[in-house]
Amino acid sequence: MTDPLSKAAQKLLSTYTDCIPGGFSDTDLPHVRFFFTDRTAPRVPLHYPPGLAIILQGKKVGHLDGRRFEYGAGSYLVVGLPLVFECETQASPKMPLFGLFIELNPTALMELCALVPVPPQNNKTRGGTYQGVEPLVMKPRMEEAVRRLIEQLCDPPQAEALGKGTLREILFHALNDAHGRVLIALTQIGQPEARIADLLRWVERQKNVEVTTEHLARQAGMSPATLYRYFRGVTGYSPRQYFKRKRLIRARDLLGAERLTVAQAAHSTGYGDPANFSRDYRKLFGHPPSEDSKKHQ
Numbered sequence: 001m002t003d004p005l006s007k008a009a010q011k012l013l014s015t016y017t018d019c020i021p022g023g024f025s026d027t028d029l030p031h032v033r034f035f036f037t038d039r040t041a042p043r044v045p046l047h048y049p050p051g052l053a054i055i056l057q058g059k060k061v062g063h064l065d066g067r068r069f070e071y072g073a074g075s076y077l078v079v080g081l082p083l084v085f086e087c088e089t090q091a092s093p094k095m096p097l098f099g100l101f102i103e104l105n106p107t108a109l110m111e112l113c114a115l116v117p118v119p120p121q122n123n124k125t126r127g128g129t130y131q132g133v134e135p136l137v138m139k140p141r142m143e144e145a146v147r148r149l150i151e152q153l154c155d156p157p158q159a160e161a162l163g164k165g166t167l168r169e170i171l172f173h174a175l176n177d178a179h180g181r182v183l184i185a186l187t188q189i190g191q192p193e194a195r196i197a198d199l200l201r202w203v204e205r206q207k208n209v210e211v212t213t214e215h216l217a218r219q220a221g222m223s224p225a226t227l228y229r230y231f232r233g234v235t236g237y238s239p240r241q242y243f244k245r246k247r248l249i250r251a252r253d254l255l256g257a258e259r260l261t262v263a264q265a266a267h268s269t270g271y272g273d274p275a276n277f278s279r280d281y282r283k284l285f286g287h288p289p290s291e292d293s294k295k296h297q
Contacts, residue, residue, distance in 0.1 A: 001056075001074030005143050008150040009056035009073075013098055015154050024101065028159040029152075029167065031103040038096040041089040045284060047249045048085070048133070050104040050197075052174055053077040054146060058097025059090045064133060065236030071135040074143065078134045078174060080182040081197040082204070083235060084245045085133065100149070104183070108168060109175075113187045116175045134179035142173035192230040195220050199231075203243070213239050248284050251277070255292045262289045 001009075012034070019025040019036040027034055031051075043063065059072035064085040071077050091097035138146065149166045152158040175183055187194065199220045203211065211219075216239055217227040231239050251265040260268065266277035266289075281289040 001138075002140075002143060005056075005074070005147045005150075008147045009098075011154055012056070012150045013096075016098075019098075021096075027100075027153050028156045029163040031105055032149075032153070032163075032167070033101045033103075034098070034153075035101055036096060036098040037089060037091050038093045039089070040091055041087075043086050043088040045084060045245055045249055046087045047246055048079045048083050050079055050081050052102045052104075052170070053079065053099065054102070054138075055097070055099040056150075057099070058095065060097070061088045061090070062086070062133070062135070063088075065232075067236075069133075069135045075135055075137045076142075076174070078136065078179050078182050080133065080193065081234065082200045082246075083133055084242055084249065085236065100146075100153075102167065102170065105167075105171075108171060109183060110187050112168070112172050112175055113184050116172070116180065116184065134182050136177055136179055139173065139177065142170060142177070145169045145173060193234055195222070196231055196234045211243075244280065245284060247271075248281055251281065251289065252285065252292060255289060256295075260293075262293050265289065265293075 013036075016025050016034045016036065019034060021039055022037045022041075024033040024035050037058075043061075053071070054076040055072055055074070057073050059070060060077075062069045062071070062077070062085055064083075089097055145166055149163065149170065152163050152166060174180060182193075199216060202219055203216075213224050213227065216231075217224045220227055222230070228238060231237075231242070235242050237245065247269040251269045251271075254260045254265040254268055255262070262278065263274050266274045269277075271277035271280075278288055278290075285292075
């Protein structure tokens, strides 16, 4: 990371001094959030929405489908669709981790993809798809655009007047980068990545209704076997594994942020049997849900 970006990053950190460690803060630009933590966190499952996670200080290590990937200061993570993967955080009070998360704007993505040639890629999985998460070091032009975005976020009038254009520029550079194909695939009707992304958005609208693989296959217009192959190729998990993990991550958030009881969290995430919920929770997180409930009460 260059010195100008590093200086801008420290200015941004001093602007968002009230950010709760481990949390996100809204900025003066829609779809852009500041994240911060001063605590090292062990490997734990997380749910990422589609977007660009730009690291300005500190380091994260991701784990997905047997892959291990690092992304630290001056790099960014391309998340092409809602994903569940395990992540560990390296940070301390003297050297906190912080950065920006830019949520993908589908309309802007479609407009820019029409201007960007599809780059050749060799990172397809065995299922014939592009996995929906890729880390990359920022190139000079993108880094300069991120520096300007930071300056604008520290000055609300600038953010309002110039921010949208700068965000568009950053997304353009991401599309032209080595893993731009991860994002471009989402806009190409008929491509497995786009169909799986549409399916995940559809499931989001179903709230806590449990859907079977056969139901998902019908919605996606695929056979169950084809759905399984493409779904695993893009997300790293089978449909059953993915949605179970996502429900349990949501339950952990309910136990923490909303301080629900274990029974309430189980019911809110579609578990009819609290005993099954506690068993699955312990298996994923390494401790019972009651431990997280007590910690936040």
